[in-house]
Amino acid sequence: MPDLTLTTGDVDAASAVLIAAATALEARSEPLWPPATLTPERLLKHYPAASWRVAWQGGRAAACMSLQDRDLLFWPEDAPGTALYLHKLAVHPDAQGRGLSGWMLDRAVQEGREHGLAALKLDTATARPKLCALYESYGFQRVAERRVLGFDVTLYTLDLR
Known part of the structure; x- marks a missing residue:
């Protein structure tokens, strides 16, 4: 990917990417969030500022994700220090179709390995076959389906060893 940089902690930029992506999905009758x-205020209630990663291309926020060291809601049985948990991966509509999702996943894998973690884990809506296919094509393994807070989710894990 030419000209991409990754920053940490910019919840305002992450919020802008997420809102743009969510609005575009709603316009296609595929609402997600x-x-x-x-x-930013609502995101900070669940995702600390330091968890946010934003990809910048040409001075514009192009993609974002949150990476956390614990996820008690979706992975309560996991011991601390064993995995990195991915949330809210999104690509701005103006930057879609350029492989940014894979680039962001590559950064998450790199960060997990740098911290010596065994796995990268995530959850996604079970009724989102395109998202499930994206994660599965990257190499994530489907490990469970659960109902969490009224939503059916599929849990995925990627071995980092």
Whole structure:
């Protein structure tokens, strides 16, 4: 990917990417996240500022994700220090189709390995076959399906060893 840089902690830029992506999905009748839940203030209630990674291309926020060292909601049985947990991966609509999702996943894998973690884990809506296919094509293994807070989710893991 030419001209990409990754920064940490910019929740305002992450929020802008997420809102743009969520709005575009709604316009295609494929809602994922309500845009009102993606403001910086709302995001900070669940995802610390330091967890945010933003990819910049040509001075514009192009993609984002949150990486956390614990996920008690979706992975309560996991011991601390064993995995990195990915949330809210999104690519701005203006930057889609350029492989940014894979680039972001590569960065998450790199970070997990640098910290000596055994796995990268995530959850996604079970009823989102395109998202499931994206993660599976990257190499994630489907390990479980659960109902969490009224939503059916599929849990995925990627071995980092």
